[in-house]
Amino acid sequence: MSTAADHTPLKKPPKIPPDPRPSSSVLLISPTNQILLLHRVRTSSSFASAHVFPGGALSPEHDGAVPDVDSPARHQDGRAYRMAAIRETFEESGILLAKSKRTGKMFTEIGDEEREQGRKDVHGGKIIFNELLDKWGAEPDLGSLVPFTRWITPPNVPKRFSTQMYLYFLPLGSSSTISQSSHPPSSGLDDEAEIMIPIPTHDGGIEHTAARFLPPNKWISLARANRIILFPPQFFLTLMLAPYLSPTVTSPASPMPSVDELQKERDRLFSFLNSKRVYEGEEEASFAEACISPIVLGKGEYGDRKQDGIGGVDKYTAVLTLDKPGREVEKQGLSRRGIREWVVTTRFEGGGVRDVDVRRRDEVLGSSKASCE
Secondary structure: OOOHHHHOOOOOOOOOOOOOEEEEEEEEEOOOOOEEEEEEOOOOOOOOOOEEOOEEEOOHHHHOOOOOOOOHHHHOOOHHHHHHHHHHHHHHHOOOOEEEOOOOOEOOOOOHHHHHHHHHHHHOOOOOHHHHHHHHOEEEOHHHOEEEEEEEOOOOOOOOEEEEEEEEEOOOOOEEOOOOOOOOOOOOOOHHHHOEEOOOOOOOOOOEEEEEEEOHHHHHHHHHOOOOOOOHHHHHHHHHHOOOOOOOOOOOOOOOOOHHHHHHHHHHHHHHHHOOOEEOOEEOOOOOOOEEOOEEEOOOOOOOOOOOOEOOEOOOOEEEEOOOOOHHHHHOOOOOOOOOOEEEEEEEEOOEEEEEEEEEHHHHHOOOOOOOO
16 A cells, blocks of 8 residues: 555656556445545555545455556456455445345345444455355446546656546435435335445544545535645546536535436436547547546646746646556557546645646647647
């Protein structure tokens, strides 16, 4: 695992960058189209004090064979990445993204005490994740994970990861208390209305102190006010969801959309994700295939305070472009691309980030061809 400092750019990058470690993360969407974020403890082994998606490194023991460092599959969606996404979500939030072998529906056939014990046993290495699922008569819901970009840590950071991001949508109309807002079930729902999804919980303070669903726009508002810390990948992806999922829900008192309205939100999101987006006359990579290894632009290392501002951005702020897939992917000849339309702006302070935001590339750089690299 890594420390918060491991994600802070170095003034003197290593001559031989460490190989990115394979990992997975899940943007878990509630039955009311809100997104789950976990609050890391200050002493957390990764992203200390930040809010993050459930996720973590692949484990050959639990997740199956991990692609070799020189294999093209190392930086592509695959079974091991999906298994890790489901296992880590279970370990970190208590929500099991699995189907019942008996009913074929989302698996919720155990009590809270048994689920929590299984969660601790997997995390503590007392039982293999697949063995626990077999014991419970469940199977991982691998097919419902939707690829939503891959992020590769830049080479000038001490510990690096190649992280496959996924979206997972919990069933609409599920009976659940995970939302911070009341959501009375509508009439005419199918049998999935009787599914009970457990409340997300932290892991007892090992890595997290809180687990909570909120609308994406609420998380973004909190981050922009620096009330919470979102690192660039989490901020960017949450912002991409904000116009589509629960955009009108601004507080617990806000009326929750109907099931039909929630489904329309999801449909609009999928239409956006699957659309052929064009930026400055060139087709963009899809969100499923985009592979992003951020590059910091500017005269000095990571927003050196001596540099001039870029495109109206404060001179103390770093500008991160998202259009490169990373040297490992380029070396393997994979036809992966990043996303050119947006850049991330942020300040690197005290081993973390502040004032993270996203702006259109042309607003900051003037043109996608303009670069300070």
